Amino acid sequence: MHPILETRKLCHVYSQGTPFEQTALHDVDFTAYAGEYLGIIGHTGSGKSTLIQHLNGLLKPTSGQVLFDGTDIWSDPAVTRQTRFQVGLVFQYPEYQLFEETVYKDISFGPKNMKLDEGEIDRRVRQAAEFVGLTEAQLAKSPFELSGGQKRRVAIAGVIAMEPRVLILDEPTAGLDPVGVDAILGNIRDYHQATGATIIMVSHSMEEVARTVERLVVVNDAVIPFSGTPREVFRHGAELETMGLGVPQMTRVFLRLRQLGVDIDPSVYTVEQARDAILAAKGVG
């Protein structure tokens, strides 16, 4: 696997040299591989937001390096600016960044800043809108006439339209109802499959990351204590609990089941896995 984004001994200290000095990241070595669907979990204040803002050059490391495709993104101002477009970052509640008169114009803001020609901008806007399920009629509307879930999809399209090789989303489903959550997660999955872009999704819902990502990185107290496949990560159930993160509900049920004396592998984390495990156990027993 080819690493597309890496941090080497990344440190970030806020308000350095003042009484409010605070270390948000300490010697963090993080890797995202090309084409993977990665999840980052950590509670508020763990350092995860600081980490993702380094990945596209919004924040400058206090020390350490951020590499995109092997190049230090701070080696040259042109590289830093290019990284902004190559690594798309969708912030939490991105609907609050919409500002244009029409949905179309808002989505084209990023591509315009990339100084692309009109035809290319138009192609990208339409394609991005399609990915998030916006109709032609909605493109002509004011973004402020749309519902909350639709606004969020416009904002995500605004980043997708830059066609970044890495798409980072900070809690893309926060505050949405189950239908809205499924719609957004579906859009992201489709985008991943269609473009092969690397997806990094930040979340604090264990159930949500459990059913979407291939690999998980845990951030806690300014460091990455462990990472791996969801199955590997959820083995650290007790530690995750002390970090205020916990494990998915199915994992908890199976851990409890083992305490009740049932001999079953507790490393399940989705409803489907749990069902299959129970059926298998019943079939054998």
Add this chain to the structure above:
Amino acid sequence: MSGPIIEAQDLRFTYTNAEGVTPIVLDGVSLDIEEGSFVAVLGHNGSGKSTLAKHLNAILLPTGGKVYVAGMDTADQQKLLSIRSTVGMVFQNPDNQIVANVVEEDVAFAPENLGVPSEEIRRRVDEALAMVGMSQYATHAPHLLSGGQKQRVAIAGVIAMRPRCVVLDEPTAMLDPIGRKEVLGTIARLNREYGTTVVLITHHMDEAAQADRLVVMSKGHVIADGPPRTVFQDVEGLKAVGLTVPETTQLLWQLRQAGCDVPLDALSDEECAQVLSDFLTA
């Protein structure tokens, strides 16, 4: 439980939006909330649940039907302050409910509006902060608190009115898991230890599962009403209106679909594990 604190009778609400369309947001909702109960109102966005909430303390007035709070008609302008101090309301975004820049000053806001004497306000503020576990932050600035802490301050600001009922409109939607846990714990304590009637508007299934009674709304109607473990058994019915059920119920339901004989009414992790254990060892 001593009779209903809130009664909605054939409540209807409609308005004319900018495009001249008149959507029917509430279409004949009848609901009694018993004093001392913990009721969760579940529904997807646009189901009418927030509009219903806003009728419970006269922020909105019905365009048809009636709402009574402790026997007072919410349309009666004379009773407005009594209605609002009987039913307190907490909203989604704690930042937009906190008025003052010192925690205790904010909690004092409602009793000050009600003309409560100074010493009594002091007592109520201290008591309200203790109830939500925020006493040690009394003199802090709200903008420096975490989301969960801010929301607890907002709850304290409401209970300082000594309301008999508190309505919370998606109070955890903007919080992280730690904040959610803090706020839900506070809500449960408010109901169990202090006997305050709680109406929790939410789309989180696991939060709804904590209530004594679950009211499900869709398209301005109440489509299900009963104890959570009964309501959640209708997995397909809930899915049809854009809702899901807790993963525990989902698992048991899927097992039943696969032909296993398991009951559907196990909600908590423990209950579900017990059911599975019984099933596997049977």
Add this chain to the structure above:
Amino acid sequence: MALKDITLGQYFPGNTPIHRLDPRTKILLTLYYIVALFTAEFLLTYALMFLALASGIAISKVGAKTILRGMKPVVLIVVITALLNLFYTPGTPILSFWIFTLTVEGIWAAFFMTVRILMLITGTFLLTYTTSPILLTDGIESLLGPLKKVRVPVHELAMMMSIALRFIPTLIEETDKIMSAQKARGADFETGNLFQKARALVPLLVPLFISAFRRADELAVAMECRCYHGGEGRTRMRQLKYTRADWAVIVLGLLGCIAITVMGHFGL
């Protein structure tokens, strides 16, 4: 980051005698001080007032450093005012080049103006640094109370001010967030000429205004839910009370103010 470092109008909690004074006392004192500052014309009076100010700062334990840091945003204004005074005050010329003429009067005017502005700012800083915004608005409301009789909406004005103070940190945080989000879409707030820079602010200002309006809406409903219905029949948890120390300070301040005016009159 820079936005968060602004200390203008900030409050530093503490429990010094200055902090404990009734806000009304401090507001009155600041008013005396400002009047005195603008009537004083001579070195000795400034020196006396500087002494009063310095002892105030010392007692408040705010620290000279904090005060100096707070000055940063106004340095430019002070320098420009000083330069204007320096070269555009008519009088006895000592030096002349191109269109500039340096006069004796100009030097004095620039010097006094600088001292005045700096002392004015420091004095008001001392007030805001040692008085919580809520007490400050309470104080203003109470002092302006008599105006209610002539239908001035004193309570409403005070409420507006206190809500504005409450939301400043929230809006600063929001500005930071929106800026980052737009930067992530390639917005450039730093380069370009003045016109381009102004245009670059649109993606920041539009969302900020929309959000401020939404907040205002939600806050209004939340306030109604908490039985807010204007100032009528409203009580306060904390009631302002003048102590003996307050009266002493008020009388002393008044005497000082009179003394300085009289001294100025006699050319001291």
